[in-house]
Amino acid sequence: MIRLLHLADVHLGASMSSFGDAADARRRRLLEAFRELPEAARADDVHAVLVAGDLFDRPEPGAEEKAAVAETFARLIRDGRPVFVVPGNHDSATLHRHPYSEPLGGARVFLGPVFERQSTETAGGPLHVYGLSYDMAREDAPLDSYARADLPGFHVALLHGSAEFSPHWRIGRNALRLPLAALSALACDYVALGDYHGFRPPERFGGASGAPACYPGSFAALDLTETGPRGWVVVELEDGSLPRVRHRPSSVPPLQDLGTVDVGGAAHNEAVVDRVAERVDPGALPVARLVGVPDVAVDAELVSRRLAERFGFARIEDASTFHASARLDRIAEDDTVAGHVVRLGRRRIAQAPDQGAAAIAERALRVALHALGVT
Numbered sequence: 001m002i003r004l005l006h007l008a009d010v011h012l013g014a015s016m017s018s019f020g021d022a023a024d025a026r027r028r029r030l031l032e033a034f035r036e037l038p039e040a041a042r043a044d045d046v047h048a049v050l051v052a053g054d055l056f057d058r059p060e061p062g063a064e065e066k067a068a069v070a071e072t073f074a075r076l077i078r079d080g081r082p083v084f085v086v087p088g089n090h091d092s093a094t095l096h097r098h099p100y101s102e103p104l105g106g107a108r109v110f111l112g113p114v115f116e117r118q119s120t121e122t123a124g125g126p127l128h129v130y131g132l133s134y135d136m137a138r139e140d141a142p143l144d145s146y147a148r149a150d151l152p153g154f155h156v157a158l159l160h161g162s163a164e165f166s167p168h169w170r171i172g173r174n175a176l177r178l179p180l181a182a183l184s185a186l187a188c189d190y191v192a193l194g195d196y197h198g199f200r201p202p203e204r205f206g207g208a209s210g211a212p213a214c215y216p217g218s219f220a221a222l223d224l225t226e227t228g229p230r231g232w233v234v235v236e237l238e239d240g241s242l243p244r245v246r247h248r249p250s251s252v253p254p255l256q257d258l259g260t261v262d263v264g265g266a267a268h269n270e271a272v273v274d275r276v277a278e279r280v281d282p283g284a285l286p287v288a289r290l291v292g293v294p295d296v297a298v299d300a301e302l303v304s305r306r307l308a309e310r311f312g313f314a315r316i317e318d319a320s321t322f323h324a325s326a327r328l329d330r331i332a333e334d335d336t337v338a339g340h341v342v343r344l345g346r347r348r349i350a351q352a353p354d355q356g357a358a359a360i361a362e363r364a365l366r367v368a369l370h371a372l373g374v375t
């Protein structure tokens with residue numbers, strides 16, 4: 001049995017701009033988490049490490065990122081765990097300058113446009129890795145170049161490309177297309193993929209009759225769409241059985257999608273903060289949409305700021321409906337400016353042709369009430 005640590009789409013140096021003020025810290029956190037790989041590899045006692053592309057976010061990464069990679073790979077290799085790497089599309093070897101022209105700590109990098117084999121002895125048995133660096137200008141059907149060597153041991157393909165899960169699957173023109181049938185036809189023990197940022201275990205590739213393939217997904221959330229656990233996979237291969245894949249989270253704080261959080265009845269913004277906070281898992285960064293009828297005009301920016309102070313980052317969208325609150329029912333009965341504003345605002349919301357218009361009318365009502373001291 002052989003155990004492999006398979007990662008992809010680390011995107012070292014990514015801007016993380018959607019994390020706003022937290023972007024800088026998160027960029028550093030990503031680099032730190034990457035440096036923890038040798039400990040993780042030791043904890044799971046893996047025999048080798050596979051990196052399936054987009055290790056770097058840019059073809060010309062900073063000196064700090066290159067040094068971190070070289071150091072981390074060197075440590076893994078010193079521990080007896082060889083490292084195999086294919087470039088991705090962000091750090092493609094087809095570009096005039098790319099990070100793989102440097103030694104990177106002794107990792108074995110595949111730079112040719114067709115499959116090459118690199119074999120090694122590991123404590124888990126002989127390992128044969130087949131990799132390529134996709135170059136549409138040089139080779140349009142690179143998968144055809146695969147030939148499984150007649151050697152004992154485990155045969156693993158390492159690829160950065162877009163699997164076609166359906167004929168309507170949308171794939172970029174420059175991406176290496178990977179039809180599922182072609183992946184199955186490779187007849188290897190495991191296909192280590194990179195490119196899609198969502199985790200896709202072998203079951204997603206058709207199970208026992210499909211390809212023994214897997215996307216580990218991104219190493220850490222790079223933008224606010226990448227919610228849920230992010231990290232790498234530990235793969236166990238045994239003769240004649242499907243790969244056993246376990247997902248392992250990296251130490252970069254994940255985004256937790258709370259979906260909708262009902263803030264009905266909340267009397268002030270601190271209460272809204274608490275409603276969200278009580279649902280956040282330890283170490284996670286909340287993403288939430290507020291709904292319900294609070295007794296306060298929710299200040300989403302203030303709520304986000306308070307939550308960010310507590311958790312490091314938060315993204316809060318406000319879809320609550322203050323206009324319908326019992327508090328405004330009472331004001332609406334008054335013959336005052338505020339009463340008139342509530343009646344007018346409610347009428348506009350009720351008559352809004354769509355949700356977008358209703359949201360604008362809700363906001364206008366809150367601004368007007370705020371000006372009148374009703375918050």
Ligand SMILES: [Mn+2]
Nearest residue numbers: 009054088195
């Ligand atoms: Mn990527």
